[in-house]
Ligand SMILES: Cc1cc2nc3c(=O)[nH]c(=O)nc-3n(C[C@H](O)[C@H](O)[C@H](O)COP(=O)(O)O)c2cc1C
């Protein structure tokens with residue numbers, strides 16, 4: 001299988017981590033999304049081999065598992081950086097200049113929406129509305145929300161996080 | 168003394184978490200508690216101090232003043248200069264006083280993590296009364312009298328849906344709460360769940376009793392982690408107190424409740440797509456009929472309502488359907504919550520009786536436009552709605568009257584725009600959203616929105632062609648007629664309303680290659696007003712491509728050939744000398 005040389009299908013993650021989740025949900029109808037959410041929480045993203053493993057354990061066809069996973073924007077198929085930036089580009093944020101904020105982040109980090117920096121520190125994902133519209137423009141980094149952003153404020157936040165992780 | 172720190176998502180984003188931590192760690196003279204979102208988001212972080220039965224509210228409290236702030240409180244020196252400076256102003260008090268709060272009645276007042284607070288505020292009384300004294304039919308009758316209509320967007324009479332689900336014969340029925348809140352710019356559902364989760368649970372239980380459901384599910388948007396935490400906690404508390412589970416309050420009625428976290432797909436707010444998603448599928452809408460009331464979740468009779476709809480139910484059962492119906496207009500009863508955002512001075516949550524005008528909400532309560540700019544339009548109903556212009560500001564808030572403008576009541580997002588907002592760009596923004604969120608099941612929506620987006624993109628990029636407006640209109644009609652679900656059927660609304668009210672802006676883009684709002688980068692040139700420029704050199708230092716030249720203390724000039732129109736110079740100029 002020559003074409004498999006660079007492909008990650010042979011990779012094997014530690015399925016024991018997922019075992020309790022599968023134990024609880026594998027046979028409960030309608031639980032595929034819940035299982036995928038737990039898997040993403042455990043592995044940080046949805047690796048191909050984990051998706052195969054879920055398909056085997058639940059008896060759901062692999063194509064269906066992938067079909068569901070790719071439908072929802074929450075699911076990722078690549079590892080993310082230490083800091084996941086969720087930048088809001090919802091209506092309120094758009095009206096208050098979210099585009100500028102996006103440009104600033106992209107410029108500062110040298111990445112586009114959906115990418116991760118080479119040092120694995122930052123990932124950027126554009127989302128629609130974090131529900132803090134009154135403080136727009138807004139972004140969320142891991143579990144922390146930052147509001148009333150300006151390009152300068154964003155630069156400062158990114159710098160602080162970078163320094164924090166270097167320390 | 169009691170110190171209460173507002174801990175809704177917006178408060179926390181503004182720094183309320185650190186303020187709470189500070190008081191918690193450093194205060195021995197007062198009890199420290201939390202509350203949810205009062206809706207004055209523009210003033211967060213907010214701290215309430217209750218002493219001797221008097222409540223004082225302090226706004227925009229920042230971490231650096233805390234030591235001094237807290238010292239003044241300890242000394243009960245309420246006339247202290249610092250405290251006075253941060254105390255809620257009269258004009259801001261009016262923001263709340265002009266509202267009528269039913270769905271939000273406890274938000275920002277009680278502790279959302281305490282069921283006792285809710286019970287003390289009269290909570291679970293309506294449920295107990297319903298279970299002890301009323302038949303399901305009587306409950307439905309009260310809801311019918313109230314005139315309550317769905318707050319999720321479509322405004323369908325709630326009693327009718329409940330009755331249909333009640334009439335469907337089946338062993339197993341489901342009650343589902345739609346907390347997907349997909350309209351980017353609306354956040355009232357999040358506020359209700361974060362600030363008063365028991366009110367939602369109580370409303371849902373009354374609904375479950377009315378239709379005969381023994382299982383209830385709340386489908387919550389993935390981007391609302393705090394709402395999920397608070398609701399999980401509330402469900403647990405309600406179970407412990409016997410308000411949820413088997414034989415509720417000794418009535419023989421049983422109902423369990425669980426949360427399902429969404430996974431990020433706008434179309435899942437559509438009820439049949441939501442059901443697909445609950446069943447673990449791709450969230451693609453089903454053909455109706457059969458309606459969920461006949462064949463819904465797992466093909467069983469199901470009833471789906473929005474969070475705000477349920478948030479009104481307990482109040483209606485306590486106060487009577489007539490009291491609710493006494494507010495509003497002929498067609499639209501009760502109150503509606505709006506999320507006021509955008510270029511507004513006082514942004515936040517506003518609950519008012521139907522029948523008020525848009526002007527009342529935006530100018531009287533919201534204080535009008537920030538930075539002395541001119542109002543241009545208000546966007547209502549998100550990607551399914553439209554932009555309402557200045558001439559129609561006196562439109563009455565009522566389902567039919569708003570639909571007549573081409574916009575919709577929607578879930579209550581009100582994004583206010585000023586003269587610097589380009590209406591063509593807004594239309595492009597929404598089409599970009601719907602094109603991305605189209606689930607792909609039907610061709611009109613999948614390909615139609617994409618074609619429309621392409622046309623709008625070329626217009627804002629200065630490549631608009633003669634006939635583009637007409638082509639857009641034709642596509643709009645085709646998509647409206649041909650799309651399978653509400654997403655596609657309403658996707659053209661933002662385009663149609665902007666063409667209807669702001670056709671001149673489209674024409675300026677296409678024929679004059681100009682963006683009247685000065686927004687679209689391809690259609691503007693930056694210039695420095697030599698009379699205003701003081702030659703401070705700040706802009707020249709900010710310019711990433713070195714397009715600005717000039718000597719210190721002399722007017723600068725922009726080389727339009729080099730300029731990449733990033734706008735950094737205009738932002739940095741302290742004298743307003745740079746214009747487009
Ligand atoms: C594309 C689309 C998105 C929707 N999103 C939501 C939503 O986020 N929240 C909501 O309550 N209703 C939403 N709805 C409306 C629901 O389909 C449904 O009408 C509503 O949840 C019924 O509750 P109600 O009668 O209490 O309003 C959406 C409809 C469509 C077509």
Ligand code: FES
Nearest residue numbers: 088090093130133
């Ligand atoms: S639009 Fe950005 S938080 Fe709502």
